Amino acid sequence: MCQTENTPSSSTPNKQDMVEVGQVNGTNGRPAAASANQQRNPYAPRYADFLSNVCNFKIIESTLREGEQFANAFFDRPTKIAIAKALDAFGVEYIELTSPAASEQSRLDCEAICKLGLKAKILTHIRCHMDDARIAVETGVDGVDVVIGTSSFLREFSHGKDMAYITKTAIEVINFVKSKGIEVRFSSEDSFRSDLVDLLSIYQTVDKIGVNRVGIADTVGCANPRQVYDLVRTLRGVVSCDIEIHLHNDTGMAIANAYTALEAGATHIDTSVLGIGERVGITPLGGLVACLYAANPEYVKSKYNLPMLREIENLVAEAVEVSVPFMNPITGYCAFTHKAGIHAKAILNNPSTYEILKPEDFGLTRYVSIGHRLTGWNAVKSRVEQLQLVLTDDQIKDATAKIKELADVRTQSMEDVDTVLRVYHSGIVSGELEVGDSHQFDKLLKKHRDSSLPRPELTNGANTNGTATPTRA
Numbered sequence: 001m002c003q004t005e006n007t008p009s010s011s012t013p014n015k016q017d018m019v020e021v022g023q024v025n026g027t028n029g030r031p032a033a034a035s036a037n038q039q040r041n042p043y044a045p046r047y048a049d050f051l052s053n054v055c056n057f058k059i060i061e062s063t064l065r066e067g068e069q070f071a072n073a074f075f076d077r078p079t080k081i082a083i084a085k086a087l088d089a090f091g092v093e094y095i096e097l098t099s100p101a102a103s104e105q106s107r108l109d110c111e112a113i114c115k116l117g118l119k120a121k122i123l124t125h126i127r128c129h130m131d132d133a134r135i136a137v138e139t140g141v142d143g144v145d146v147v148i149g150t151s152s153f154l155r156e157f158s159h160g161k162d163m164a165y166i167t168k169t170a171i172e173v174i175n176f177v178k179s180k181g182i183e184v185r186f187s188s189e190d191s192f193r194s195d196l197v198d199l200l201s202i203y204q205t206v207d208k209i210g211v212n213r214v215g216i217a218d219t220v221g222c223a224n225p226r227q228v229y230d231l232v233r234t235l236r237g238v239v240s241c242d243i244e245i246h247l248h249n250d251t252g253m254a255i256a257n258a259y260t261a262l263e264a265g266a267t268h269i270d271t272s273v274l275g276i277g278e279r280v281g282i283t284p285l286g287g288l289v290a291c292l293y294a295a296n297p298e299y300v301k302s303k304y305n306l307p308m309l310r311e312i313e314n315l316v317a318e319a320v321e322v323s324v325p326f327m328n329p330i331t332g333y334c335a336f337t338h339k340a341g342i343h344a345k346a347i348l349n350n351p352s353t354y355e356i357l358k359p360e361d362f363g364l365t366r367y368v369s370i371g372h373r374l375t376g377w378n379a380v381k382s383r384v385e386q387l388q389l390v391l392t393d394d395q396i397k398d399a400t401a402k403i404k405e406l407a408d409v410r411t412q413s414m415e416d417v418d419t420v421l422r423v424y425h426s427g428i429v430s431g432e433l434e435v436g437d438s439h440q441f442d443k444l445l446k447k448h449r450d451s452s453l454p455r456p457e458l459t460n461g462a463n464t465n466g467t468a469t470p471t472r473a
């Protein structure tokens with residue numbers, strides 16, 4: 001098993017068929033001479049983005065609240081504690097817990113997590129109701145997140161209350177929580193399908209009575225980035241308190257919407273590990289981190305323990321019995337695997353050509369896959385060098401043609417590729433093989449396969465069970 005293999009525990013890719021690419025052409029795989037211009041990101045925030053909080057935000061990590069609403073989730077006390085500790089070690093600023101009004105065990109677990117002495121502030125999430133608030137403030141939390149639906153759908157079909165009642169109750173609950181000396185946030189569920197005047201009016205009211213944050217919630221995942229930008233920016237002009245945003249991912253917009261919310265002045269983003277939550281969930285922690293890192297690595301490197309991300313995702317994936325998705329940002333099992341020959345050549349020269357995220361910043365490893373028909377001689381050359389075989393470029397091109405020919409029939413494992421290269425090399429060294437003699441090469445390969453002799457040992461410390469250092473098949 002590779003030390004830095006970036007795979008979920010539940011789906012293990014065949015990394016022995018890959019070539020790791022580590023230190024390429026300079027330190028940390030970056031060419032020392034890459035110019036500032038090459039590295040400048042034209043989409044990075046401009047000074048004109050005066051509202052933007054992309055470099056100054058807090059994460060409200062809701063795996064233990066929204067995440068518990070994921071269909072598969074059942075978190076017992078030890079699991080909740082393990083997740084809370086891992087999130088705290090990662091560095092999230094807040095951890096949001098299920099309402100203590102949900103069940104007796106939820107209340108007891110909430111109290112237990114509050115007693116852990118974590119650095120992250122502990123929040124719990126309640127309905128806009130005095131009964132829930134009374135229970136919540138007794139748990140030892142640092143703050144209470146209060147929510148009530150403001151859209152006509154929820155006013156009619158969920159709680160059945162009008163805006164006057166909502167406003168009156170919100171004031172009562174907020175004042176009560178504040179009187180206990182802890183943080184309080186008021187959020188309007190289903191904000192994007194609520195009347196804008198209703199929304200701004202209630203946010204203004206709760207801001208005036210000293211709520212710490214107001215929350216916008218895209219409860220059904222209907223919002224697009226432009227709508228998010230408009231609403232957050234408008235709200236920024238109306239309230240002076242912090243602005244939190246909670247974004248569901250029903251149309252795949254949750255990460256983009258979170259980034260846009262920060263650009264428009266939101267201060268707090270709700271996440272969950274792997275995005276788990278009701279239906280398809282919310283903004284995933286890892287995806288948000290990837291998105292912010294792409295804008296500027298320092299936005300997240302300075303605050304969070306990025307190499308812990310994979311461990312946290314595996315912990316939660318295991319707890320809810322799912323695999324980390326193959327296309328997951330950062331930790332998806334092919335997130336740092338490069339395959340096509342054109343990509344492989346450029347990556348080997350400078351990883352920035354096809355990577356916006358540096359795997360080493362996440363404790364992960366880059367691979368180049370070579371045992372397939374899309375490979376090219378540059379990728380194969382890197383493996384030849386790792387195996388410390390001496391071949392000319394023409395000879396490597398010749399061997400590459402054979403790898404591609406074989407891979408036209410089936411994908412070749414790293415061991416297969418290494419055999420081709422070794423047989424080719426020994427044929428050249430012994431004089432039995434000349435460049436272009438495909439027929440003779442086939443004969444030598446067959447002879448090798450038929451032979452009962454053990455394969456020669458590698459000489460560079462690489463071994464044949466997949467822990468070879470740089471290239472992939």
Ligand SMILES: CC(=O)SCCNC(=O)CCNC(=O)[C@H](O)C(C)(C)COP(=O)(O)OP(=O)(O)OC[C@H]1O[C@@H](n2cnc3c(N)ncnc32)[C@H](O)[C@@H]1OP(=O)(O)O
Nearest residue numbers: 099101102103127128129147148149158159160189219278
């Ligand atoms: C969009 C979100 O994800 S919001 C967070 C969702 N989280 C949860 O639901 C936490 C888990 N929930 C629970 O354990 C239960 O639903 C409880 C304990 C909160 C309530 O349980 P019950 O009293 O049995 O009510 P039930 O769940 O059937 O219905 C919800 C009740 O809350 C009321 N309600 C719904 N939303 C709110 C709100 N935001 N503020 C105040 N009351 C609300 C509804 O009107 C309904 O009241 P009713 O009993 O008078 O009809």
Ligand SMILES: O=C(O)CCC(=O)C(=O)O
Nearest residue numbers: 147187189215217219246
């Ligand atoms: O409290 C909030 O802001 C969000 C509640 C929630 O989970 C949602 O609206 O989807």
Ligand SMILES: [Zn+2]
Nearest residue numbers: 066219246277
């Ligand atoms: Zn939600």
